[in-house]
Amino acid sequence: xxxSVEAALRFPDMHALLRALRRDQARKVRRGLVLATGIVGVGxxxxxxxxxxxxxxxxxxxxxxxxxxxxxxxVRGRVxxxxxxxxVAYAPTAFAGVEQALGEYTxxxxxxxxxxxxxxxxxxxxSQEMLDLRMQCLRARLGEVGALVAELESADAAVIEHAVExxxxxxxxxxxxxxxxxxxxxxxxxxxxxxxLVDRLRTSLADAKAKESxxxxxxxxxxxxxxxLRAAGLGYPPVLAEARLRLxxxxxxxxxxxxxxxxxxxxxxxxxxxxxxxxxxxxWVRLVWVTGVERGDTKTGELWINFADAxxxxxxxxxxxxxxxxxxxxxxxxxxxxxxxxxxxxxxxxEIQQRLLGPDDPQVAMTYNHMGNVKIEQGxxxxxxxxxxRSYEVRRRVLGERHPKVAASINNLAVxxxxxxxxxxxxxQVERALAIVGDSGGAEEIVGLVVGSESALELHASERAVRYxxxxxxxxxxxxxxxxxxxxxxxxxxxxxxxxxxxxxxxxALLDRAIRVARPSDPRRSAELAMRL
Numbered sequence: 372x373x374x375s376v377e378a379a380l381r382f383p384d385m386h387a388l389l390r391a392l393r394r395d396q397a398r399k400v401r402r403g404l405v406l407a408t409g410i411v412g413v414g415x416x417x418x419x420x421x422x423x424x425x426x427x428x429x430x431x432x433x434x435x436x437x438x439x440x441x442x443x444x445x446v447r448g449r450v451x452x453x454x455x456x457x458x459v460a461y462a463p464t465a466f467a468g469v470e471q472a473l474g475e476y477t478x479x480x481x482x483x484x485x486x487x488x489x490x491x492x493x494x495x496x497x498s499q500e501m502l503d504l505r506m507q508c509l510r511a512r513l514g515e516v517g518a519l520v521a522e523l524e525s526a527d528a529a530v531i532e533h534a535v536e537x538x539x540x541x542x543x544x545x546x547x548x549x550x551x552x553x554x555x556x557x558x559x560x561x562x563x564x565x566x567x568l569v570d571r572l573r574t575s576l577a578d579a580k581a582k583e584s585x586x587x588x589x590x591x592x593x594x595x596x597x598x599x600l601r602a603a604g605l606g607y608p609p610v611l612a613e614a615r616l617r618l619x620x621x622x623x624x625x626x627x628x629x630x631x632x633x634x635x636x637x638x639x640x641x642x643x644x645x646x647x648x649x650x651x652x653x654x655w656v657r658l659v660w661v662t663g664v665e666r667g668d669t670k671t672g673e674l675w676i677n678f679a680d681a682x683x684x685x686x687x688x689x690x691x692x693x694x695x696x697x698x699x700x701x702x703x704x705x706x707x708x709x710x711x712x713x714x715x716x717x718x719x720x721x722e723i724q725q726r727l728l729g730p731d732d733p734q735v736a737m738t739y740n741h742m743g744n745v746k747i748e749q750g751x752x753x754x755x756x757x758x759x760x761r762s763y764e765v766r767r768r769v770l771g772e773r774h775p776k777v778a779a780s781i782n783n784l785a786v787x788x789x790x791x792x793x794x795x796x797x798x799x800q801v802e803r804a805l806a807i808v809g810d811s812g813g814a815e816e817i818v819g820l821v822v823g824s825e826s827a828l829e830l831h832a833s834e835r836a837v838r839y840x841x842x843x844x845x846x847x848x849x850x851x852x853x854x855x856x857x858x859x860x861x862x863x864x865x866x867x868x869x870x871x872x873x874x875x876x877x878x879x880a881l882l883d884r885a886i887r888v889a890r891p892s893d894p895r896r897s898a899e900l901a902m903r904l
Contacts (some may be wrong), residue, residue, distance in 0.1 A: 400701075404470070406555070407509065418461065418708045420693050430492050431485055431488035431489050431492060431493065432439065434484045434485045434488075435482045435766060437481075437484070437513070438477050438480075438481065438513075441477070441513060441516055441517045441520065442473050442474075442477045442520060445855075446520055446524075446541060447470065447722060448896045449524050450466070450470075450520065450523045450524055450526070451466055451468065451470075452569030453523065453525060453526040453687035454466040454469075454523075454526055454534075456533055456685045457526065457527070457528060457843045458528075458685040459528050459531045459532070460771070460772075460773040461531075461770065461771025461772065461773045462531050462771075463771075463773060464769075464770065464772070464774075465531050465532075465534045465535055465770065465774075468534070468535035468735070468769055469523065469535060469538045471547060472535065472538035472539050473538050474518075476516065476538070476541055476544070477516065479544050480509060480512060480513060480516075480544060482735065483505075483509060483544055483547055483548060484509050486548075487502060487505040487506065487509065487548070489504070490502070493700065497550075501550055501554070501736065503554065504553040504554070504556065505547050505548065505553060506545035507726070508546060509544075509547050510551060510579070511542070511573070512541065512542050512544060512547060514574060515541050515542055515577050515580065515581065516541060517576045518574075518577045518580070518581035519537055519538065519541065519581040519584065519585065521578075522581050522582060522584075522585040522587065523535075525586070526585075527869060529585070529586035529587065530585040530586055531770075531773065532586055532775060533584060533585050533586035534585065535733065535769055535770055535854040536584070536733045537581070537585050539585035539728070539733060539734075540584055542553055543691060546689070549673045551687060551688065551881050552649070552686065552687065552688060552689075552784050555648060556649075557609045557645055557646060557647050560607050561820070562573065562834075565605065565606075565607060568601075568605060569605070569607055570608050572601060572602055572605075572610050572614070573610065575594055575597070575598045576595070576598055576610075576613055576614060576617055578594060578723070579591045579594040579595040579598065579617050579621070580617060580620075582594065583617070583620060583621050587879050588621055588624055588625050591617075591621045592618070592621045592622070594616040595614055595618045595621055596618065598610075598614045598617070599611065599614035599615060599618060599878070602614050608641045608642075608644050608645035608647070609641075609642070609645045609650070612638050612639075612641035612645060612647050612650045612651075613638075613647075613650055615634050615635070615637045615641060615654075616634075616635070616637035616638040616650050616653060616654050617644075618634040619631045619632075619634035619635035619638055619654065619661075619788045620657065620736075622634060622797035623657065623660075623661055623665070628637045628661050628665040628666050629666065631657075631660055631661050632658065632661050632666065635654045635657055635658050635661065636654075636658070636773055638650060638651075638654040639651050639654045639655065639658075639660075642654065648685055648686055649686060649689075651682050651834055652679070652682035652683050652689070654687050654690060655675060655678050655679035655682045656683065656692060656695050656696045656699060657671075657699075658673055658675045658679070659672045659675045659676055659679050659700065659702075659703060659883070659900055660699040660702055660703075661700040662675055662704040663675065663676075663699075663702070663706060664703055664705075664706050665698070667706060669703060669706055669707050670708075672703045673703065674809075676696075676700060676703070679696050679699075680696065682897055683696055684771075690723055690727060691723070691724075691727055691728075693723065694720045694723035694724050695720070696715070697716050697719050697720040697723070698720035698724075698738060698741075700716045700717030701713045701714070701715075701717040701720060701741065701745075702741070704716055705741070705744070705745060705748075708748075709756075710745050710748055710749050712747050713735065714742060714745045714746070714749075715740050716877055717738055717742045717745065718742065720738055721735065721742070724738060724808075730764075730765070731765055731768055731769050732766075732769070733766070733769060733776070735765060735772070736761075736765035736766045736769070736776070736780075737762070737763045739758050739759070739760060739762035740762040740779065740780060741756070741763040742758045743755045743756070743757075743758035743762060743783055743787075744783070745781070746758060747786060747787060747790065752787050752790055752791055755783075755787055755898055756784065756787050759775065759780055759783040759784055759787065760780075760784070762780045762783075763777065763780035763781065763784070766779075773807045775807065775811070775813065775815050777807060778803075778804040778805075778807040778808045778815040778819070779804075779814075779815050779818075781803050781804040781807070781861065782801070782804045782815060782819050782822060783801050784800045784802070784817045785797045785798075785800035785804065785819070785826075787821070788800060788826075789822055789825060789826050790831075792829075794826035794827075794829045794830050795826075795830065797822060797826040798823060798824070798826050798827065798830075798832075798835070801819045801822055801823035801826070802823075804818075804819040805819045805820075805823070810842075812846055812849070817843065818847070818848055820839045820840070820843040820846075821843065823835070823839045824836050824839040824840045824843060824864055825864075825867075827839060827868075828864065828868060830865055831871055832870040833868045833869075833872045834872075836864075836868040836871075837865065837868045837869070839859060840843055840864050840865040841847070841865065843861045843864075844858070844862065844865060845862045855888050855891065855892045855893070856889065856892065856893055856896065858885075858888050859885040859886075859888045859889040859893075859896065859897075859900065860885075862881050862882070862884050862885035862888065863881075863882065863885045863903070865880040865881050865902060866879075866881035866882045866885065879904065882900060882903060882904045883901050883904065886900045886901055886904065
């Protein structure tokens with residue numbers, strides 16, 4: 372075992388090797404004593420078989436020792452200290468979620484490692500080649516844990532915001548026991564030097580994924596770009612496909628959807644050329660959302676569904692990826708205003724997510740929220756509120772009372788109250804959401820300001836409306852790139868508030884600004900504003 376070619380089967384350190392050697396020596400002494408008793412025939416065979424099996428089992432010992440320095444008491448303590456140093460209100464809840472998720476993940480990793488080893492060396496029902504594949508997969512998964520923990524140990528507010536979801540999004544361990552999928556994996560490079568370089572690039576990609584999951588998008592993007600550049604000159608397409616996939620994922624998170632679409636397509640080209648089926652399937656599934664939902668190109672998104680479905684079917688057993696595809700189909704149907712179909716797709720995705728991830732998972736909460744959005748659009752506000760409340764409760768338990776995604780669910784409650792003409796309740800919910808996100812300038816502050824200003828205007832609470840709208844206008848004008856239609860809309864609403872206050876000169880000046888802002892990009896909208904003036 373000490374000389375094993377497969378690193379995952381070697382002893383984790385020299386002390387473990389020496390302990391095993393001492394046990395081996397003691398076993399030889401005991402074996403000699405047994406033989407000296409004169410036991411013969413079947414008895415000797417049974418004893419020797421037992422001794423051999425014991426030796427093989429010892430080959431698979433020490434699994435938990437491999438977690439040392441990756442996720443152990445010392446590492447856990449350093450992560451906890453990083454979270455405690457933060458002023459983020461929900462940091463304790465976030466740490467508890469991370470601790471639970473990583474604890475369960477590493478325990479499952481240790482079980483799989485032990486089972487994989489025994490399948491070959493004790494039960495002899497698995498080939499050495501399959502063991503090597505399983506160990507490579509497990510080593511990569513443990514590398515992901517180490518990379519994420521490195522980010523958590525230096526956690527800032529952005530990392531703490533994303534920490535629980537990052538811990539829940541580690542690579543699925545089930546794939547490391549899927550012998551069909553493992554056998555279909557792309558083969559490593561033939562020469563040792565290229566294999567070493569590929570391993571280094573994949574380690575860097577694991578770091579990039581960890582940074583992305585932790586909300587450090589710029590750092591993740593820079594690292595993924597560097598890997599893609601180096602991979603392009605290596606002559607091994609699978610790792611280039613992996614780098615392009617990571618680039619597409621990071622760019623999607625950054626909201627740069629046109630660039631994300633381009634990178635995902637490139638990932639598919641390189642993946643298909645090298646039979647890297649898992650990367651191709653992942654990229655196709657992401658494209659359904661990026662193209663069809665975020666870019667609003669529903670015709671092309673519809674086409675991508677067919678390719679994505681074929682790619683996921685080809686993989687065979689990745690149920691979670693299937694759930695993501697079904698969820699993304701729901702998003703496309705929502706964008707197409709095919710609301711009954713959208714709700715059905717979300718419901719189907721939810722069933723798979725709950726079965727695989729459990730009821731208290733951020734992905735489950737997201738799907739509840741999307742189902743609520745569908746019901747809002749259908750005008751079924753009572754049912755919408757039920758789903759949004761479910762989303763709120765999961766997020767509150769898992770992420771913490773003051774997490775921005777809790778504010779997102781609260782904003783949806785405000786939207787529902789507003790549509791029910793209960794504007795006082797809408798303002799209560801808006802204030803709850805804004806108390807969480809503060810002056811963050813993020814999406815949840817903007818949604819709260821939009822909903823709050825509309826309800827305030829309906830109640831003729833013009834002072835509150837002005838407060839919301841002046842902040843909203845500031846954010847709209849600071850946006851990169853600036854959206855003229857959104858700026859014009861904020862100006863129009865602010866003019867309405869000033870009109871309610873009988874400050875007509877200011878209202879006229881604001882409408883005049885709105886007309887000038889809208890005219891270059893939307894002449895029709897500009898004309899509508901002129902009529903109002």
